[in-house]
Amino acid sequence: MAQEGIGTGLLVVELASVLAGPSVGQFFAELGATVIKVENLKTKGDVTRRWKLPSEAAFQDVSAYFASANWGKKSIAVDLSLPEGKEIAYALLDKADVALTSFKPGDAEKLRMDFATLSARNHRLLYGAITGYGSQVSRAGYDAVLQAEAGFMYLNGEPGGPPVKMPVALIDLLAAHQLKEGLLAALWNREKTNKGQYVEVSLVRAAIASLANQATNYLVAGEEPQRMGSEHPNIAPYGTVFTTADQKEVVLAVGDDRQFTNLCKVLGKPEIALDPQFATNKARVQNRGALNTLLRNQIALQNRNLFLTALQEQQVPAGAVHTIPEALAMPQAQEQLVQDAATGLRGLRQVAFKDLEQEQLNLLPPPGLGQHTQQILQEWAGLSAAKVQKLTQEGVVL
CATH class of the missing domain: 3.30.1540.10 (formyl-coa transferase, domain 3)
Incomplete structure (x- = not known):
């Protein structure tokens, strides 16, 4: 019997790339949803497939970075600039509960993958959009830039030293959490109204919302926060x-x-x-x-x-103060780790809350580019094997 989770029965179509949007997709996959990752055939899929460490094999299209946010999904590679490619995406989105996007401002409208277009076809669709500075600002958002602009880099580092970026894409991750929360609230609202909803999270607003006490130290007390290393401005030590004596x-x-x-x-x-x-x-x-x-x-x-x-x-x-290997070896970390039995590939789960009534679901490993194209097109888009073969030959899909 197949495992079922609290998200079983939901169909999520992921049109997002890099980290924030895909993290939300993996979150839903871990809850049991079917998550179809629609990747751009022209650009050879999610760019993080090629963000590799020197030690990673050049021929593999599942990088360590890509594996950080793409467990549990199925990949379909489509050229959305072609009419046939759009129709494939529409066939999936017409059935979807959630669409996840991270288009540059204006691109969704050009591709006809915007909320207005999709909700006219599927009135129950929840459309989750990650933007840099909001849908009305044409500027694309990048985590390192947002860390600088939102004050995180200014505060991070030793007194008298230079500003320092956090070693993970912190703003992307904060935005992902905000989008998860927004979509879960929208799902509950849909239960009452039977209507879909547009949920947008910008990197800049997620960043500003997360300044917490550092912001209120300024807003309430009028004190401008300064770089303090790992010290806390309000508490000591x-x-x-x-x-210690053993140099730890x-x-x-x-x-x-x-x-x-x-x-x-x-x-x-x-x-x-x-x-x-x-x-x-x-x-x-x-x-x-x-x-x-x-x-x-x-x-x-x-x-x-x-x-x-x-x-x-x-x-x-x-x-x-642990190294990453030491942190991942902690007993409490073990439930966050996931491993594919066939390949030995290891990764991290996105879901950190514990459901006492349900065991964690087994997850598919991060997919190769277009690994599930034929399966998805036949099972979800209703195309025949011959039609899929024809589309492949024409370069519409991979």
Whole structure:
């Protein structure tokens, strides 16, 4: 018996590429939806298929980057500039519950893949659009640029050092989460109205919405946030990294005075917590430099594992600074990992919430370009094998 998830029965047609839109597609695939990735035959599919590390094989069209957001999908490669290609896409979109797009402004209208066109054919269609700066702005959006423009790069880095981009496409991922939420809300609204909906998320709005306390430090307190490395502007010691006697790094996340008192006890220096310079969070923030010097000297005498164990026993938030292999080896990470038994390819799940009533679904590995074209065209578009062969020969599909 085939596995079923809470999304089983939904058809998602993905016209998006790179990371934000495809992440949403994988999210729905993990919930059990059928996700058909429609790729541009002219450009050889999703560009991330070619974003490869030096160690990756040149002939493979599933790169490590592509594998980060395309598990559980079926790929069809179509030339949407041709009338026959458009008709294939329409045949799928007419049956779809959700369309995912990341067109450059104006391209959806040129291709006749915009919401107005598609909803006139399928009034129940939910149209999820990722844009850079909104559908009325012609400028395309790129994660690194948005990290700079939204203030993330300015804040990231050491004091006195240059601004630093986050090592993942953070704004893309934030926008993807916003679009997931918007589409789930739209699905619920469709249950009540039987009508589809246009849901747009721009990278810039997702970025600004995620500035959180850094924004309100300025909006409420009038204080312009500055680059502080891993320090926290409102709390100390929080986010501060220290090196132990065995030359390993730990981070502290002390959020209240009780936790700070317990930290000082573990260090064998309870008197530090009684010093007026450090007795309250306000005082610690004001005397951050002196505090960090004291803690750095004391933590430099500790063995990392023993120190962390003692802190956990005293309910002091702290952790080791892990490499990516170390992070993925954590017991809690195992449920996020997925592996294809046939090829051994490994990847990450998008869904991080736990459903106690349902096991995680097995996922298809990230598809090769056009891997499922014939199957999709026959099963979903209702074309005969002979017609599919003819379209392939004419270069309409791959």
